[in-house]
Amino acid sequence: MASNLVKKYFREDHLPHIWCPGCGHGVLMKDVAQAVENLGLDKDKVVLVSGIGCSSRAAGYMDFNTMHTTHGRALAFATGIKMARPELEVICIMGDGDASAIGGNHLIHAARRNIGITAIVFNNDIYGMTGGQYSPTTPYGEKGTTAPYGNIDRPFDIPKVAEAAGATYTARGSAYDAVRTTKLIEEGIRHKGFSVIECASICPTYYGRKNKKGSAVDMFRWQKENSVSVEKAKTMTPEELEGKLVIGELSRSEFPELTEQYQKIIDKVQIK
Amino acid sequence: MSKMEIRLAGTGGQGLITGTIILAEAGIFENKFVAQSQSYGPEARGGMCKGEVIVSDEKIGFTKVTRPTFVMALSQQSFNQYCKDLAEDCFVLVDETIEVPEDYDHKNFMKLPILATAREKVGKMQTVNIVSVGAINEILKFSSYENIKKAVLMHVPKGTEELNLKALEEGAKLAK
């Protein structure tokens, strides 16, 4: 099954990927492919846009129209693509620093506009490509090469930020929970407005080693043991939820999608 | 007329920029070359405001007014700044409310109740620029009445056409 998926959605001549052994990104990339397969999308009409960082390399491996852009700017490029050709299915894969630090402004404004783009954030809580610096999602007190004495910044909750900014679908999946994460991505793509799916990844090489999290297997086990479904989380106190990974659809709301609204303007003012 | 360099100065909100645009538009109807420019920035939002237009029989090189042939000032500040050290043949038009110093000796000079005409005769202060255009065209005679009318109608808000044509007429009457 997996090999058929690889044949259909991956550029086999550009594999193996460059990610470290044990990295969670490979699983997440497969989830994206599986979601597209489940939805039966036409590969020619799918545009995959990425920024810069470990996550961004996914674009090169996947057999869609792919655009590996500049650091943080994936959503800005994607906005141009979607505005110009709304019929294309535009998916962005970004990292945590990519999406919420240098690209934070683009994230909140894409959310505010409710443009029909699916934003998938591979969140490994660290800048991996540059060697392990702390990111906007590195947990408080944890270490990175630029936080040798522990991180004193509060981390972002990316789906919450996106929801507050106007994203009409937000969810969280994880590298461990592939089945559920695939469904969440699928739902995000199907959703008409701007959707954000944060996918908890793992970085055994930098985040894991810096913070003594053990092997990749240990880190996956952590995800397994600390994941809580949205439904279950509703019954828990904030103290009980401390340090847990809440998985599932986090929010959903209604607002007209941007390119559809613009089409109405064209229909109204176009000089025939 | 071979080349006219016109400068309209006053207070932001008097619509003088639009005034220079209307003059430029009329100039085109008269088959002239025109170049219009204006002051920009915070000063264009309520402070002193300046619009310029060059109307010429020949192609226009430098587009800013350097040797004005006509200056209008509708505020004291703009009079103080722009109505001195002008060439003898430059025509200076100011509103009657402007205090002109006794030693001001520019000969080619006219005072008209432009602001009062807009306020009282036309009944709307916002038409002061069109009153001005009417007076200027009458003084300079660079456009037929038909063409200046056409130019005015291109640049006034819908629904105010009648009012502005009245303003144009009253302005012309002032300078007759």
Add this chain to the structure above:
Amino acid sequence: MKNVKLMQGNQACVEGALAAGCRFYAGYPITPSTEIAEGCAARLPQVGGRFIQMEDEIASCAAAIGASAAGVKAMTATSGPGFSLKQENLGYACLTEIPFVLVDVQRAGPSTGLPTSPSQGDVMQARWGTHGDHPVIALSPSTVEECYTLCVRAFNLSEKYRTPVIFLMDEIVGHLRESIQIPEEGSLEIVNRTMPKDLNAPAYECEPGSLIPSFAPFGHGQRYNVTGLIHAKDGFPTNSTEIAHNQVKRLMAKIDENLDDILSWEEKDTEDADVLLVCYGGTARSAYSAMEDLQKEGIKVGLFRPITIWPFPAKRLEELSRKVKKVVVAEHNNGQILLEVERVVKNNCKIDFIGKVNGTVITPDEIANVVKEG
């Protein structure tokens, strides 16, 4: 005179872009270019195009490039501070060979500078603003009519050479209103990108004898990869030193080996001139008037006006500089094109310079005085 209109330079740029087939604009408000955004917001949906105001200048540039990659001719406009911010993705478009037009209505800098005052201080930034070696085409209009016609050419060159083109306007022409004759529909040459004959061929493969790959927009079945990393013909990143060398060399060569097609300039009374003025953009307007005044006094003065600022029309200037006693460069900066003129003219003749950086316009008298200084 038919279809003659009073138009502002910025507005003429918008109309030129539409005539060239531009159907997408992304921008961020900044003086003195804002009228271009306003014009596009009003006009694009009227012709079935799309406008978006982005959250910042960086995003505007990115969105324009994205739209172009999706097959829609695109433009963004800005001024000095925004031009600095756009450099990041300008470089991306150079390397990925995605055409679009970047308008910079120059204002006085550095930094926020004098927001509504004229300047030509971005000339060198237009050449070297984005990091790394990269090709550049930059055009500079001197009249409102040129804001229209040259904007069409900017799009044509961009599509033809698959490279971003910088439309280097300035406040003088951007905010100037004058009459323009709108070219009749169909009278202008419009260049559109060419689709590859074989959608299975590598996306960046050039036909024999050509330095420019054809271009299938996203969604047309080629499913290739675009990256700002040095990449092979198939569009995928590589660390090959040979490919890196060839790629950068080809990007430069597609401009350098087509100078005859790309370069344009205006010459006025250069045949028997003793003094040659070198001016471009809005400054040329001061030069025209200075020439009139000087010629009335019997002084033989000519004008060389680069229209393509980059690449610079070096060869012709060099020829002319051999025939005159001196060259006078006037520009609204501290001597940027002057450097290029000095490089080209060398010791052929004397070079005098007028540079203004105080936000006011160089007057014809100022030019005339320097010409007469001997």
